[in-house]
Amino acid sequence: APKVLAFILVYATWGTLTMGAGFGARIADATNQQVSQEADLRTRLVRVSENAESVAFFKGGGAEWLRFRxxxxxxxxxxxxxxxxxxxxxxxxxxxxxGTYAVVPLMVGTRYLKGELEFGAISQITMAFGAVFGALSLLMAKVSQIAGFLVSVKRLQQL
Known part of the structure; x- marks a missing residue:
C-alpha cells in the first residue's frame, strides 16, 4: 500500500503539472484575448450608436459594417x-x-498472480486510488476556471 500511495502522489502531481504547463497558459492567453476583443467590439458598437447621425450623413454605414464584421x-x-x-x-x-483504472491493476496484478492478494482487493485498491487521485487532481480539473480567474485579476490590475 505505501508504494501505491506514493505512486498516486506522483501520478496526480505529474498530471496537474502537465495540465497546467500544457493548457493553463494557453487557456489564460485565449481567455484574455477573448475578453479584450469583446470589449473592443462593444466599444465599436457604442461609438457607432453615439455617432449614428454622423455615420448616416457621411454614408459611413458600409465602412462601419466592415469594421464590425x-x-x-x-x-x-x-x-x-x-x-x-x-x-x-x-x-x-x-x-x-x-488511466487510473489501468494503472492500479498493472501495479498490483503481479501480487494477485503470486497469490498475495485476493481478486476483490484489486478493485478496492482501484477505488481507493481513484478517490485519492480525484482529491489530489482537483487543480488539474479546474485549470480553465483558474485561468479565467487569473485573467479577471489581471484585467482588474490594469484598471
Missing part, C-alpha cells in the same frame, strides 16, 4: 480557439483520470 470575426475565431483548447484540456483530464 472584422471585430466580430476576431471574437468568433478566438472563441473557437478557446473551445478547441478547452476540449483538449477536458480530453486530457478525462483520459488521465481513466
Amino acid at each position: 472584422e471585430a466580430f470575426e476576431d471574437v468568433q475565431t478566438t472563441a473557437w480557439r478557446l473551445v478547441k483548447i478547452n476540449t483538449g484540456a477536458a480530453t486530457f483530464t478525462r483520459s488521465y483520470g481513466m
Whole structure:
C-alpha cells in the first residue's frame, strides 16, 4: 500500500503539472484575448450608436459594417480557439483520470498472480486510488476556471 500511495502522489502531481504547463497558459492567453476583443467590439458598437447621425450623413454605414464584421470575426475565431483548447484540456483530464483504472491493476496484478492478494482487493485498491487521485487532481480539473480567474485579476490590475 505505501508504494501505491506514493505512486498516486506522483501520478496526480505529474498530471496537474502537465495540465497546467500544457493548457493553463494557453487557456489564460485565449481567455484574455477573448475578453479584450469583446470589449473592443462593444466599444465599436457604442461609438457607432453615439455617432449614428454622423455615420448616416457621411454614408459611413458600409465602412462601419466592415469594421464590425472584422471585430466580430476576431471574437468568433478566438472563441473557437478557446473551445478547441478547452476540449483538449477536458480530453486530457478525462483520459488521465481513466488511466487510473489501468494503472492500479498493472501495479498490483503481479501480487494477485503470486497469490498475495485476493481478486476483490484489486478493485478496492482501484477505488481507493481513484478517490485519492480525484482529491489530489482537483487543480488539474479546474485549470480553465483558474485561468479565467487569473485573467479577471489581471484585467482588474490594469484598471
